[in-house]
Amino acid sequence: MNIPASVNSVMERIAAAAASANRAPGSVRLVAVTKTVDAACAKQVLDAGVSDLGENRVQCFLDKYEALGDAPRWHLIGHLQTNKVKYVVGKVSLIHSVDTLHLAEAISAKAVSAGICQDILLQFNISGEASKSGAAKEEALHFAQSVSALPGVTVRGLMTMAPLLADEAETRAVFSGLRTLSEKIAAEKFPGVFMEELSMGMSGDFEAAIKEGATLVRVGSALFRD
Numbered sequence: 001m002n003i004p005a006s007v008n009s010v011m012e013r014i015a016a017a018a019a020s021a022n023r024a025p026g027s028v029r030l031v032a033v034t035k036t037v038d039a040a041c042a043k044q045v046l047d048a049g050v051s052d053l054g055e056n057r058v059q060c061f062l063d064k065y066e067a068l069g070d071a072p073r074w075h076l077i078g079h080l081q082t083n084k085v086k087y088v089v090g091k092v093s094l095i096h097s098v099d100t101l102h103l104a105e106a107i108s109a110k111a112v113s114a115g116i117c118q119d120i121l122l123q124f125n126i127s128g129e130a131s132k133s134g135a136a137k138e139e140a141l142h143f144a145q146s147v148s149a150l151p152g153v154t155v156r157g158l159m160t161m162a163p164l165l166a167d168e169a170e171t172r173a174v175f176s177g178l179r180t181l182s183e184k185i186a187a188e189k190f191p192g193v194f195m196e197e198l199s200m201g202m203s204g205d206f207e208a209a210i211k212e213g214a215t216l217v218r219v220g221s222a223l224f225r226d
């Protein structure tokens with residue numbers, strides 16, 4: 001596994017996808033998803049020039065956090081249980097997976113008691129697949145407005161996952177659906193709700209996501225496959 005070479009190749013693909021969508025190369029950030037590798041590999045990713053690391057499980061995040069500390073910008077991208085909120089608030093720079101008001105309230109309470117403000121994304125299930133987590137898009141305005149009222153949390157944007165076996169057209173439709181939702185929410189100008197980030201796209205579909213406006217792509221296996 002040649003991590004610096006994989007990082008370079010993914011960065012080049014990101015730049016090419018951005019260019020073909022007439023977007024500035026700096027408008028898309030790579031979040032390297034290190035969930036399948038150890039801290040030493042994650043360190044190699046950092047040394048190759050990536051500053052954002054993503055983990056989907058709290059325990060795996062904590063193990064890497066202990067090894068690598070605050071230097072990376074940490075992203076929690078997987079489902080978060082309310083009883084684990086206390087382990088991540090203030091340590092991760094962005095929680096991507098806030099899909100219920102109950103979870104947002106737990107993050108708010110912990111952030112307020114810690115005297116900080118936690119950046120989060122609202123996760124939506126655009127495809128409507130039963131197996132996917134994420135709030136329903138029909139609830140989007142109400143959800144964003146309710147979170148807007150909570151102290152200690154700032155909404156930076158939205159996150160989604162495309163269905164695993166979808167074809168290119170279906171995948172693009174999910175990503176453009178998230179972008180449309182973010183435009184609708186932005187138009188409401190809810191306090192503390194900013195639509196700056198669209199977290200969408202993984203190893204199999206990040207180029208499609210960039211064409212639909214992704215600002216954060218979450219890439220794991222393309223970095224660590226061989």
Ligand SMILES: *Cc1c(COP(=O)(O)O)cnc(C)c1O
Nearest residue numbers: 033056077202203218219220221
């Ligand atoms: C694992 C994971 C990714 C990365 O997936 P790859 O296909 O390995 O790039 C992205 N987002 C989430 C939420 C994940 O759990």
